[in-house]
Structures are given as C-alpha cells and as structure tokens.
Amino acid sequence: MASISERENREIEAANASGNTPVVLVHGLWLLPSSWANWADFFQQAGYAPLTPDWPDDPETVEAARANPDVFAKKTLKQVADHTAGIIQALEKRPVVMGHSTGGLVAQMLAGWGLAAVTVAIDPGVFRGVLPLPVSVLRGVGPFLLDPRTRGRAITLTFHQFTYGWANALDEREARELYETFHVAGSGIALVQMGNANLNPWTEAKANTANPHRGPLLIIDGEKDHTVPWAIANAAYKRQRHNSAVTEIVKMPNRGHSLTIDHGWREVAQTALDFVNRFVRAGRPETPPVPPSPRDRMSAKERR
Numbered sequence: 001m002a003s004i005s006e007r008e009n010r011e012i013e014a015a016n017a018s019g020n021t022p023v024v025l026v027h028g029l030w031l032l033p034s035s036w037a038n039w040a041d042f043f044q045q046a047g048y049a050p051l052t053p054d055w056p057d058d059p060e061t062v063e064a065a066r067a068n069p070d071v072f073a074k075k076t077l078k079q080v081a082d083h084t085a086g087i088i089q090a091l092e093k094r095p096v097v098m099g100h101s102t103g104g105l106v107a108q109m110l111a112g113w114g115l116a117a118v119t120v121a122i123d124p125g126v127f128r129g130v131l132p133l134p135v136s137v138l139r140g141v142g143p144f145l146l147d148p149r150t151r152g153r154a155i156t157l158t159f160h161q162f163t164y165g166w167a168n169a170l171d172e173r174e175a176r177e178l179y180e181t182f183h184v185a186g187s188g189i190a191l192v193q194m195g196n197a198n199l200n201p202w203t204e205a206k207a208n209t210a211n212p213h214r215g216p217l218l219i220i221d222g223e224k225d226h227t228v229p230w231a232i233a234n235a236a237y238k239r240q241r242h243n244s245a246v247t248e249i250v251k252m253p254n255r256g257h258s259l260t261i262d263h264g265w266r267e268v269a270q271t272a273l274d275f276v277n278r279f280v281r282a283g284r285p286e287t288p289p290v291p292p293s294p295r296d297r298m299s300a301k302e303r304r
Contacts, residue, residue, distance in 0.1 A: 007060070008053055008087060015049035016092045021117070021280050023048045026084055026110075028101030028125065029186030030157060030166075032058055032065060035261055039098075042269045048096070048276075053087050055080050055187075062184055069185035072154040077102070077193050077204040081109045088115045096276050100260045101125055101228065102190055104219075105205065108240070111215060112208030118279050120272045121236070122220045123228040123257055128197045128206040129239050132231035140165040140226050144188065145195040154185035169224040169256035174263060182261055209240050216246040218275040220268060222255035248275070 004012070015022040023043045025036040033052035040050035055072075056079050059065040065072070084106060088095055097116040099107030104124025111119040140161070144150045157165065159179050167175035197205035208214075217240055221233035230251060237249040250271055252259055259268050 004083075004087060004090070005054060008051070011051040012087060012090045015051055015095075018049045020047055020049040021093055022091050022095035023050045023276075024084065024088060024095045024097045025050060025052050026080075026097065026099035026103035026106050027052070027055070028099065028103040029155075029190060030162075030183055031100075031261070032062060032182075032184055034062070035182050038265055039260070039269050042266065043273065046273055046277075051087065051091075051095075053084050056083050059184075062182065065184035069154045069156055072185045072187050073152060074189055075187035077106065077109070077190050080190070081106050081113075081204075085110060085113065085115055093117075096120070096280060098122065098272060099124065101257065102186075102194065104228075105194065105207070108207040108209075108217070108236070111217060112211050114211055114213035116215050118215055118276050119217045120220065120275060121217065122260060122268065122272070123222060123225055124219060124233065124236055125228065126194045126197050126205060126232060127236070127239075128203050129209075130232060130235045131198060132229075132235050134229045134231050136226040136229055137232070141191060141195065144191055150188040151192050153188040155188045155191065156185045157183060165227045166257040167262070168226050169222070169254055170258065170262055175258075178258055178261055207240075209243055212244050214243050214245050216275070216279050217243070217248070218272065219247075219249040220259075220271060221249070221251055222257060222259045223251050223253050224255060225257045225259075227257040246279075 025039055027033055027035055033054055036052045040052055043050045055075055057071050094117040096118045097107045097110050098120040100122040102125040104121035105127055107119050107121050110116055162179050162183055163175045193205045197203045219233050219237050221230055241247040
C-alpha cells in the first residue's frame with residue numbers, strides 16, 4: 001500500500017484538530033483529488049472537515065499527470081480502497097465517505113468494511129451483483145474492455161470519448177473546458193475489474209451490502225449519464241436496500257457523468273449535504289470504525 005503523502009497527512013491533522021466530522025472525498029477514474037476542490041470548500045463552510053485522498057501515486061497536478069500518464073497503470077480497486085482505509089483509520093472521528101464513479105464504488109466498499117458513518121455514492125461504478133449493462137456503457141467503455149492490453153495500461157480518453165461518456169449533457173464549450181481542466185489518464189485494470197465483476201468470482205469489485213455497520217447510504221445518479229446509467233445505479237440501490245440501515249437513491253434531472261465538476265456541481269453537493277445532515281447533525285452518537293475482517297481485505301490472489 002502506498003504511504004500517506006505529506007498533503008494527505010496535513011488534511012488528516014487538520015481534520016483531527018478541527019473536531020468536526022471528516023468528509024472523505026474519493027475521486028474516480030480520469031480525475032485527480034483536485035477535482036473535489038469546490039466540494040471541499042463547500043463542506044468546510046458547512047462545518048465539516050474535508051479530505052481528498054489520492055489514489056496510490058497520484059501526481060499532484062493535472063500537468064504532471066499528463067506528462068507521465070503511465071503512473072496510473074495497474075492501480076487496482078483494492079489498492080485504492082486499502083489506501084483510503086488507511087487514511088480513515090488515522091482519523092479520530094468516523095467519517096462521511098463520498099465517492100464519484102469508481103470512487104463511488106470504493107466508497108461502498110469502505111462502507112461495507114464498516115468504516116463510514118454515512119456514505120454517498122455518486123454515479124457509482126459496478127460491483128459484483130449489479131447486472132445491467134446498458135448500450136451506452138458498451139459504446140463508451142466496451143472497446144477498452146474487449147482489448148486484452150487494457151489491464152496493463154493507463155487509458156486516456158479522447159475528447160470525443162469524454163464528450164460521450166462524461167459531457168453529453170453539456171454544450172461543447174463547457175465539455176472542452178472540463179476536458180482541458182480535469183481529464184487525466186486512468187487505470188485500465190480498475191476499469192476491467194468493474195467490467196468483469198460478474199464474470200470473475202475473485203473480483204475486487206465487490207461490496208459487502210449486508211454489513212449491519214454499513215451506515216446510511218445515498219446513491220446519486222445523473223439522468224443522462226452514459227457511463228453509469230440509471231439502470232446500473234438503481235441495480236446497486238436494490239442490492240443495498242436490504243441492509244438494515246437507511247438506503248436511498250436520487251436521480252438528478254438532465255445531468256451526465258460530469259455532475260460533480262460541471263456548472264451544476266453545487267446542486268449535487270447540496271443533495272449530498274442534506275442527506276448527511278440528517279444523520280451526522282442529528283446528534284446520533286458516533287462509533288469508532290469497525291476494521292474490515294482479514295478476509296474482506298485479502299486480495300484475490302491470497303484467497304486462492
């Protein structure tokens with residue numbers, strides 16, 4: 001597991017010193033932690049302590065990421081989840097965990113490990129048991145999943161691919177602005193792990209939806225999302241709703257996969273905040289994180 005960076009340590013120290021409930025914001029494929037800057041300010045102003053963890057070896061800037069895209073290759077879901085879990089274990093309060101896209105899957109993995117007080121999964125990636133595979137997904141990422149070389153590569157989207165998968169609900173000017181500002185390469189193996197989650201019994205793309213310590217969970221999905229269409233988000237909700245904790249889902253009208261970084265990000269953030277405030281601000285006693293069981297944290301190779 002990658003060590004905690006100086007930047008991440010500063011965020012941990014600030015969160016612990018503040019006494020406020022931490023909000024851990026987990027980014028997904030094709031973005032960096034800096035993509036959460038507006039959200040971090042928003043939740044800090046709302047009285048929370050935001051943290052924006054890296055994926056292991058994330059470059060500090062978009063410019064550095066574009067100069068060395070291969071650094072993103074071979075980053076697995078478990079590596080990301082384990083690294084984020086390490087940050088959570090360093091916090092003095094059990095945090096709210098939010099994630100977008102692949103980060104939304106990681107957020108649900110961490111919730112299933114008992115590490116989240118409240119979880120918000122936005123346009124969340126597929127985990128084992130989520131079966132729908134809409135045409136838009138096949139068109140958007142299908143070519144990558146069919147290419148056996150994807151597992152070992154860092155994948156960069158063309159502007160055309162980004163527009164279809166992320167910015168289809170935006171005009172071309174904003175789509176271009178987001179692409180130039182935020183887009184970086186993403187881990188091919190993480191994409192494949194989600195793509196074959198229902199074919200590989202040892203997949204790392206799995207969430208323990210039955211853990212009674214999971215806590216409240218909100219799934220948010222964009223109505224026009226081509227990358228994680230409503231059918232996928234709703235299937236995840238149906239898997240999660242059997243948990244004893246509160247489980248809800250919200251559809252954001254006329255929004256695509258870029259909903260956390262585009263002009264309408266604040267509406268999504270407010271939806272997440274309203275949900276979190278129902279539980280964290282209601283004065284419910286906090287409980288310490290429940291460490292994941294050794295089997296939950298084992299890699300597929302270790303279980304063979």
